[in-house]
Amino acid sequence: MRFTVAHPLKPATTIWPPADTMRQWLIGLLGCCAISTFATPHEHAPPVVLAPGYEDLQFDPPTAGSYQLPAMGDAADGPILDTSGQPGRLYEYLGDKATVLSFIFTTCNDVNGCPLATYVMSGVQKAVLQDPELAGQVRLVSFSFDPEKDTPAVLGRYGDQFRAEGFDWKFLTTTSEETLRPTLDAYDQWVIRDYDEAGNYLGTMSHILRVYLIDRDRRIRNIYSTSYLHADTVVNDLRTLLLQ
Numbered sequence: 693m694r695f696t697v698a699h700p701l702k703p704a705t706t707i708w709p710p711a712d713t714m715r716q717w718l719i720g721l722l723g724c725c726a727i728s729t730f731a732t733p734h735e736h737a738p739p740v741v742l743a744p745g746y747e748d749l750q751f752d753p754p755t756a757g758s759y760q761l762p763a764m765g766d767a768a769d770g771p772i773l774d775t776s777g778q779p780g781r782l783y784e785y786l787g788d789k790a791t792v793l794s795f796i797f798t799t800c801n802d803v804n805g806c807p808l809a810t811y812v813m814s815g816v817q818k819a820v821l822q823d824p825e826l827a828g829q830v831r832l833v834s835f836s837f838d839p840e841k842d843t844p845a846v847l848g849r850y851g852d853q854f855r856a857e858g859f860d861w862k863f864l865t866t867t868s869e870e871t872l873r874p875t876l877d878a879y880d881q882w883v884i885r886d887y888d889e890a891g892n893y894l895g896t897m898s899h900i901l902r903v904y905l906i907d908r909d910r911r912i913r914n915i916y917s918t919s920y921l922h923a924d925t926v927v928n929d930l931r932t933l934l935l936q
Contacts, residue, residue: 839867
């Protein structure tokens with residue numbers, strides 16, 4: 693969510709809302725979807741405990757460059773489709789910049805799952821845009837693991853809600869679940885589709901949240917889970933990575 697302000701004598705300027713506003717918008721949007729999908733009349737959903745990534749960081753991170761991020765293995769390649777429907781390889785988006793890679797699907801109804809990843813990525817984007825030392829050296833990649841519903845057109849519309857104009861944030865999908873599976877396996881990203889008793893796909897998935905920090909040599913340098921994923925932590929790691 694962003695706003696564009698036009699001036700008759702100046703180029704249009706993009707203004708990002710405060711973090712609290714963005715957080716409330718994401719949670720409210722997700723809440724409406726969840727209530728309409730799962731709630732029955734007079735039924736109240738239990739309160740949701742939000743992941744730390746939605747709040748201010750509760751500790752001071754170590755100084756960037758004062759710690760090491762050992763390589764955790766090589767990042768995997770795989771076939772992709774971009775938002776225009778053009779085929780390619782994931783490696784085309786890894787290697788020339790420090791990259792933050794998240795696996796998501798746009799209809800995820802777990803506020804501490806894919807919406808958290810997109811919220812944190814938005815925070816990373818905002819920090820990079822405000823830091824001249826990071827600008828031009830960082831790429832964000834959101835890779836869908838629901839190619840059936842997340843077509844290139846759907847992902848394009850989804851990405852337009854979050855990507856700042858001109859920022860290097862890519863939204864990728866694949867042609868099929870079969871094509872995607874080897875890539876997910878290589879990243880140890882398990883996903884289980886949810887089916888009813890009759891075997892019909894419910895449109896939801898069970899999955900774990902994993903976000904990857906990848907260096908210019910296509911090596912994984914950190915993996916963030918729900919309890920550890922925070923924009924400030926990721927940005928601090930990006931600064932450290934670019935100093936090494």
